[in-house]
Each structure stands twice: as structure tokens, then as C-alpha cells.
Amino acid sequence: MDDDKEQRRKNLKVIQFDKNAEDLVESEKPTVTFAEVGGMEEIKKKIRMNFIMPLKQPELFAAYGRQAGGSLLLYGPPGCGKTFLARAVAGEIEATFLHLELQAILSMYVGGSEHNLHDIFEKARAEAPCVLFIDELDALGGSRQGMRQHHDRMLVNQLLIELDGLASFNENVFIIGATNTPWYLDSALRRPGRFNNLLFVPPPEEEERGTILDLKLAGKPAQGLNVRKLAESTPLFSGADLDQLVRDATEMALERAMETGEIQPLAETDFRRVLKSRQASTLDWFATARNYATFSDTNGEYGQVLEYIKKHRIR
Numbered sequence: 266m267d268d269d270k271e272q273r274r275k276n277l278k279v280i281q282f283d284k285n286a287e288d289l290v291e292s293e294k295p296t297v298t299f300a301e302v303g304g305m306e307e308i309k310k311k312i313r314m315n316f317i318m319p320l321k322q323p324e325l326f327a328a329y330g331r332q333a334g335g336s337l338l339l340y341g342p343p344g345c346g347k348t349f350l351a352r353a354v355a356g357e358i359e360a361t362f363l364h365l366e367l368q369a370i371l372s373m374y375v376g377g378s379e380h381n382l383h384d385i386f387e388k389a390r391a392e393a394p395c396v397l398f399i400d401e402l403d404a405l406g407g408s409r410q411g412m413r414q415h416h417d418r419m420l421v422n423q424l425l426i427e428l429d430g431l432a433s434f435n436e437n438v439f440i441i442g443a444t445n446t447p448w449y450l451d452s453a454l455r456r457p458g459r460f461n462n463l464l465f466v467p468p469p470e471e472e473e474r475g476t477i478l479d480l481k482l483a484g485k486p487a488q489g490l491n492v493r494k495l496a497e498s499t500p501l502f503s504g505a506d507l508d509q510l511v512r513d514a515t516e517m518a519l520e521r522a523m524e525t526g527e528i529q530p531l532a533e534t535d536f537r538r539v540l541k542s543r544q545a546s547t548l549d550w551f552a553t554a555r556n557y558a559t560f561s562d563t564n565g566e567y568g569q570v571l572e573y574i575k576k577h578r579i580r
Contacts, residue, residue, distance in 0.1 A: 295356040303473040336440040340447040341466035342547035344505025347443040355396040367404045379423040386427040393437035402442035465569040481511040486530040501545035513539040
């Protein structure tokens with residue numbers, strides 16, 4: 266009998282919460298603004314209309330039934346600046362920035378993850394105006410049809426509940442989600458009132474790549490390096506790709522410096538050697554996105570992707 270009681274005690278799952286919102290995410294006040302975001306003019310225009318102007322001209326937007334707050338979904342290849350763009354939104358409106366990642370809210374206790382998610386939304390509401398950035402949204406809000414675990418579905422349900430407050434108690438709370446795979450999101454997340462504003466964040470264009478390379482090369486012995494030519498030689502490279510490119514080339518120069526005992530500048534030959542064995546990581550993403558945009562895009566939501574593929578002649 267005692268053994269049976271002990272077994273029942275072990276099987277009993279008690280709701281217990283071991284974290285609070287302050288432990289889950291740290292708030293910050295970003296200083297970066299759209300001035301530091303190279304290119305992306307159409308994206309910034311859309312964000313200004315949906316997020317920034319309602320906050321700066323509330324009377325005008327109120328006349329049309331619009332209030333400050335709302336949601337936005339950024340999607341595109343990994344490493345193309347979605348997080349940086351979200352921080353810039355917070356900087357533009359001088360709002361608090363909360364960066365939510367899935368691992369921050371996961372709990373070993375039944376109901377704990379949902380409780381943690383609610384706490385973070387409450388923290389965002391308490392610190393409004395606030396930008397709540399949900400990174401890798403597909404990991405948190407994936408399709409419930411493919412979920413075998415009940416607690417995974419419950420976490421998606423909790424996210425839907427929090428988003429449904431956008432029209433009532435989420436005023437001045439700006440929800441920005443980011444994902445590399447929007448086609449894996451639960452369809453309920455995409456309905457009007459939730460993540461219905463979808464913006465494609467592409468790899469940086471040539472001029473933007475030059476700016477990124479200048480930043481990555483700052484402070485390194487790279488005098489005489491033709492950055493413009495290097496930017497031209499790296500089509501479709503993401504910001505992360507460019508960072509790795511500079512790292513690899515720097516390692517080659519460092520090896521020469523160790524052999525000679527003198528500082529060796531980064532040379533174009535270093536970059537040419539790296540580029541022989543490295544392609545843009547975004548190519549795999551575009552191959553997958555093309556299939557979804559061509560065969561599964563019933564609402565034409567990924568038309569921007571197909572236009573980009575055609576414009577840049579991606580095969």
C-alpha cells in the first residue's frame with residue numbers, strides 16, 4: 266500500500282513556478298535607430314505607418330480607429346538583421362525592449378511555461394511603451410497539428426491568448442516576431458489581429474554589404490583593401506556570412522603574422538581564398554522558400570520572395 270502511495274506521489278504533477286518575469290528577460294533602452302539601419306526603405310516605411318506614427322500622432326490615427334500598439338512578423342534568411350531591426354524600432358519610439366527566446370520561458374513544471382509567457386507579457390504591459398521581440402517564433406508558435414505533446418499545444422494557446430489582448434490591454438505594446446520559416450507557424454497566429462503584418466527581410470544589398478564590411482574591418486590592419494569590390498563579390502551574403510568571411514580572412518593574416526613575427530595586413534588574396542570555399546548561406550533558404558512560395562502560398566503572402574528571387578536571378 267505504501268508503495269502504491271509513493272508511486273502515485275511520483276506520478277502527480279503539481280503546478281509550480283520557479284521564475285518571474287525579471288529573471289526571464291532583461292529590459293533595455295536601445296539607442297540604435299533607423300539611421301543605423303542601411304537600406305530596407307520599404308520595410309522601414311511599413312513599420313513607421315504601423316508602429317511609429319500612431320504613437321507620435323495619436324489623435325490623427327484615433328480618428329481612423331487606430332491606436333498605438335500591434336504586431337508585426339519579420340521573416341527571411343537567418344543572419345539578415347531581424348533582431349537589429351527590432352531594436353531599431355524600440356530606439357525610434359524610445360521604448361523599452363524585451364527580447365524573448367523560447368529557452369527563457371521553458372519550465373520543468375506543468376503549466377510553468379505558460380505562466381512564464383504570461384509574466385513576460387505582463388512585464389511588457391507594465392513598461393509600455395514597449396517592444397516585445399519574440400525570436401524564432403516558429404519554435405514557440407509552431408503548428409499545433411504537428412505537435413504530439415499536450416504542453417506544447419498549451420503554450421501556443423497561451424501565446425494566442427496574450428496576442429488577443431492587442432485590442433484591449435496591450436496598448437502601446439508592440440509585438441514583433443521573427444522567424445526563418447513562417448510557413449511552419451500555426452495558422453491561428455496569422456489571422457487578423459495577431460501576426461497579420463508580414464515583412465520580408467532580405468540579405469543586404471551591395472551598398473549595405475560594404476557598410477557591414479567596413480564595420481567588421483574597423484580596427485583591423487586592412488589598409489588598401491578594396492571593400493567596394495569585396496562587397497560586389499559577395500551577392501546574397503547575410504550579415505552573419507560577412508562576419509564569418511572577415512573572421513576567416515583575419516585568421517589567414519594572423520597565421521602569416523605568427524610566421525613572420527610582424528603584423529600582416531588583410532589582403533584581397535585572403536578573401537579570394539575564403540570565397541573559393543564559401544557560398545552565401547541564404548541559398549539554401551531561398552531554395553526552400555521558393556517551393557513554399559510557388560506551391561503552397563494560397564494567399565500570395567510570399568510574393569516578395571519570388572520577386573526577389575527573380576530580380577537577383579537566384580537558381
